[in-house]
Amino acid sequence: MRNKSDKKKPLVPSLRFPEFREAGAWEVKYGNSLFIQISNKEHNASLPVLAITQENGAIPRHLIDYHVSVTEKSLKSYKVVDIGDFIISLRTFQGGIEYSDYKGICSPAYIVLRAATEEVINDFFRHYFKTEKYIADLNRNLEGLRDGKMVSYKQFSEIKLPLPISPEQQKIAHCLSSLDEVIGLQAKKVQALKQHKKGLMQQLFPAEGETTPRLRFPEFREAGAWEVQTIDQLASKIAQGGTPKTSIPKYWNGDIPWI
Known part of the structure; x- marks a missing residue:
């Protein structure tokens, strides 16, 4: 309900564009x-x-x-x-x-x-x-x-x-709308990257029924087919102190083959 006797301090934003700082x-x-x-x-x-x-x-x-x-x-x-x-x-x-x-x-x-x-x-x-x-x-x-x-x-x-006042409304609206545009563009970039990652995954892992991926990093192109093991076999190697061949090389710097 409205309370006409409700008195509050003047409404002034904590951040204001320079041209409106004296606008009251x-x-x-x-x-x-x-x-x-x-x-x-x-x-x-x-x-x-x-x-x-x-x-x-x-x-x-x-x-x-x-x-x-x-x-x-x-x-x-x-x-x-x-x-x-x-x-x-x-x-x-x-x-x-x-x-x-x-x-x-x-x-x-x-x-x-x-x-x-x-x-x-x-x-x-x-x-x-x-x-x-x-x-x-x-x-x-x-x-x-x-x-x-x-x-x-x-x-x-x-x-x-x-x-x-209307000019200040317009300035604030333009600022926030510009940020929305930037956010929208970034969202499109993220979506494009997700699609690119999906495509890379299809090539960096062997297709069903195959043992060699279609796309390999240069240093592994002559490494031959991937070995296929069950989870039980990998777990057994770990229990015996071995290192599964599926571990990521420590020298990999995270570069992605953009093709």
Whole structure:
């Protein structure tokens, strides 16, 4: 519940861009003064059905592995989502206010939010709604959520939101979005490396029915076929103080044959 007598110290971030250090404290406003609830159901079948996900935000279902059949009759009750809208998920104790980069339609069970004033920079709040502080504020205001309670617009409205001046919102949003791009590129590199490793493993180990790998380090290309032993045989050698031939050479420096 709102407490008008609640007085707190001015809201000033501990880290600020130089051009805003003298801009004063951030404003604080309730959710319904910055975002309005939208329930537009005027659409046709040409708009994609959106899946509301924590990983990808609001995204057309056909772009991800999401297969849920919906009847044409049900689609008529779906709500229109514009680019830049936010959608409140049914469960938000892990942070479930999702941003949409797409125009489409979503289930009427979701609450669609849209900026109520030009003071709001959507990209700023796309990041803010994922902060630990906001999620904690949301949890405190949602008793019984984990028991299946749905989040209402009223509950969203009762939470205070920070409102820096628009240029500062834009600067923060640009900084964080740039980091997201870097993280995305690194994720692609990691995925490419995983695929490369998978390919190397298929060549560095003999294929089924063979005893010689297709790819070998130069110093082992004339070493002949690999010896094949059972686990019992290897364990017996270790028990007798022997060293299995499968141990990694100490002089190997970790270089990978990039081919």
